[in-house]
Structures are given as structure tokens and as C-alpha cells.
Amino acid sequence: MRFSQAWLIARHDIGIFRHRSGVMGPLIGLPLFVGIGFPVLVDYIVRSNGTAGLGTYLPGLIDAFSFWFVIGAATLPTAIAAYAIVGEKVEKSLEPLLSTPTTDGEILLGKTLAAFVPTVLAIWAGSALFQGLIDAATRGALGYLLYPNGEMVVILFALVPLVSLYAIELCVLVSSRVTDARSAQQYASITFVPLIFLYVAGEIGFTLDTTHLLYIAAGFVVLVLALFQVSRRTFHREEILTQWK
């Protein structure tokens, strides 16, 4: 496995979808919306309610917002991966790519990186904004800095990368069965299923503290490794050329 070969493919694909508003819109829009929109809302609440009682419910409310970064990690890469794999399949450019001296693993890694790197960077950038602005808005009311904290570290450096890998792998699996990028994205939206459980758990009062988040991350590690085995088998030269529809 030559990383340089995979990275060449990733850079090429990023160069292509950079000009697609369908991919770039959400990739820039969602982190900006969460990173600026939510702090503005919090700022409004703080200003209109004064400081009384804020310390008890505000941190919980804000943690619910940070869950949006995980949702971003599940949804943003599917648009890219759907383009990079199904898009190439539709344009028939996978066959020429496969006839270069590149291994299946290098191509798969390249396509994965093309979706993974921009997603994670965009979410990290959005979260930096989010944390800075939330601190600025709440510091006076709470009397301490809410961010950075352990939960956010686990979310950004464990959950976000893992969930986006999980979403990309699902997309690879779906790619072999669908004939256009849009339906690939629709199928891949089952990435939401485990997230809904997490969301519901949070809503019914199950606190998602650092320890719980780490358990969830460990669960995703298992899921990602299992899916990797299957997607590796799907993304096989012979399969792509003779079995993919």
C-alpha cells in the first residue's frame, strides 16, 4: 500500500468536487450554522434571561448542540463519497483508473480520504468557532469557561472521525448496488440509525459524559473495523468491473 498513490487520488477527487455546490454547500454551511448560529442563540438566551439559574440548565443545552457535529460527521462525507465512487462509476472513469498500476486498496483509501479529510477539517473548524463563541457568550453568566472540555475532546477526536469513516464505508457498500449518486446518498442515510439511539438516550436523561462517550466511540471502532472488511471485499477490481450494476 503506497500512501502517496492514495493521496494523489484523494487530491484529484477533492479538486473535482470543490466546484460542486451540492457538496460544498453543506460542507461549509453546516459547520458555519452550528458554529455561529447556536452561539448566537445562546447569547440571546443569556441576554434575555439574565444570569439567574443559567448555571443549571445551560451546559446541558449546549452539549445537545455539540451533538450536531456528530450528525455532520455522519452526513457530510456521504455526498463526497457518493460522488467519488458512484459518480465515477456513472462516468465510467473507474475502469481507466483500475487499469493504472494502482491497487484496489490504494484506490479505496484515496476515495475514503477524499471524503474523510475535508469533512473532519470542516467540522473541526466549525467547532473551534462554536467553542470560542459559546465561551464568549456564557463566560459572564457561568463564571467559568465551558470549553474546551473532556466531552468535546472525545466528540471531536474520537466520535467525529469514527462516525465519518462509518458513513463512508456504508457509502462504499451501497455504491455497488445503485446507479446514481443521489440514491447512494439516500441509502447511506441509514448512518442515522445508531445516532438516533444516542439522541434518544440523551433526551430521556441518560447523561452523555466523557466515559459514556468513550464507550460509544469504542462501539464505533468495532463497527468501523467490521464494515471495513466488507467494503474492502466490495471494492475489488473484478467485482467492480463485472458485478457492479
Added chain:
Amino acid sequence: MIHAEGLTKRFGSLTAVDQITLDVGDGEVFGFLGPNGAGKTTTVRMLAALISRTSGRAEVAGYELGSEADELKIRERIGVLPDNVGLYDSTSAYQNLEYFGRLHRMDPTALRTNIERLLGMMDLWEKKDLPVSTFSKGMKQKVAIARALVHDPVLLFLDEPTANLDPEAAKMVREVILELKKENRTIFLNTHNLDEAQRICDRVGILRTRLLAVGPVETLRSGFARKRTAVRLERTSEALVAAVKQRLRTDGVEVSGDRLLVDVDDPARENPEIAEAVVAAGGRILELSQVSPSLEEVYLKLVHEETALP
């Protein structure tokens, strides 16, 4: 350059390519002819190490099909034009070629030189920065051929390079292939176009799941279809044909316009007899000539005989 023995590919119960044994020499332009579904694309994909073979073996560009490491070496040394061009439409011709050159790990200077030479040869240098989506089908085909050549492969597979092109674009592409032939590259050309094969290829193979015949076009023409002598006459008539048949003691005489077509095995020996018979039957000969069968006749004969088999 290519040496295949008993190469076979089955998809489930369907045998797509059956026991092909074939050699293609260095610098040779080999035409692979066959009707739709004959297995041409499947054969090229096997030889290009894109799909596995069910049985048999093959050596391509010095490496044996089968191991992952050798197949990587094979793909380093060959260029493939698939049956679908598969270019990146939103990027330019230059960028399309550059990407493939880099996937082949070419040195940047050599890559630039090659791209310039190839796009120049294809008459596309002026348009190198336009997105490929603005190109006509023929132009796209030429970009795809240039892409297959960008890393200077020793062996080039072209899968129906002129299919779906209008006559002018097809001619353009054929000229490019002839140009490549002058550069002494080994070319494996899949085509349904017999005329094209006849004009470009040193040897052809006729495929219909099995390889039915291989050889230079001339040899196939003289070896596989009937030879005939054409006698152009001032006037033909039923009575004349009957008389000629009787004298030559054969039924192989046919009228076509003002000509009699007589089946022959050995023209040198039989033509004088034919002339005598026609004259004796009262015919006045204007011209006597040999009709060699076209490649098309050979092809149709082989492909149809195959159909007739159980």
C-alpha cells in the same frame, strides 16, 4: 509481447471466452474481430490484468497473469482504451492526462513533454485547457487514446476505438492509429469494422467465444473463402451458362450482371480451361480476372459456420 494459452473466462454458467491460444509479436498491430458478445472486451480485460481468468495462462509484456505483484507490473507497461472513454468531464484534457501520468508515477518533466507531444499529435494542443465536456465524441476518443499512451506503454489495448464515431471522426482516429503503428508500438485492436482491420492490422484473429482463425488478412482471404474467376462477357445467356457448366463439369458457375463467376481451386491451371470452355460455348470474353474474397466474406463464413454448429 502477448502469449496466451487456453485462456478461458466463465461468468457463472456462461462461457464468455473459451480456450484462446494466441501470440502477438513485438511491434505488431493485431486486430481482434468478432460479433457483439464474442468476448473481445472480456479477453482484453483478462490480458490487461483487470479481471481474473477462469483457466489457462498468459504472459503479457513479460509478466505472467495471476500474481498481484506481476499484474501491477503488467498495468505499468500497458495502455488501455476501454470501450467507454471514461474521462473526467469537468477537468481539462491536460489535467486528464496529467492525472494518469502521475498515477503511473512519471517524472514531471517527462510527463509534460509527453502530454505536449500527444496532444499535439491529436491536434488538441490548442484546446488543452478546455473542459473535456465541451469536446465532440471524436475529440474525447482522441483524448482517451492519448491518456492510454501518456506513460509510453509498450503495449496498447484499444477496445473499439472507432465505434460510435461518425465517418470523419473515425477516420481521424484511424489516422492516429496508423501514426502509432509507425512508432512501432504493439497494438491490440478490438473492432467490428472489417475494413478498418484490413487497412490497419498486420494480423487478425476472428473470435466467437472461441478463436476461429488467426493470420494475416491476405492469408485468411485466400485460405478461408472460395476463390473465383470472373469472366466479363459481351453478352451472357442461360444457354451459355448451361454449356459452360457442362464443359467444365461443375455447378459452380454463377451469373452476376455481365460476368460469369466460376469457382476455382487453382486459378493458374483452371483459368485457361475456363477461357476455352466459354469460347467454345460461344461467349465473347472482354476480360478475365481473379476475385479474391473480402475479409467480410471470410468473417461471415466463419461466424456463420460457427452458428450452425450445435
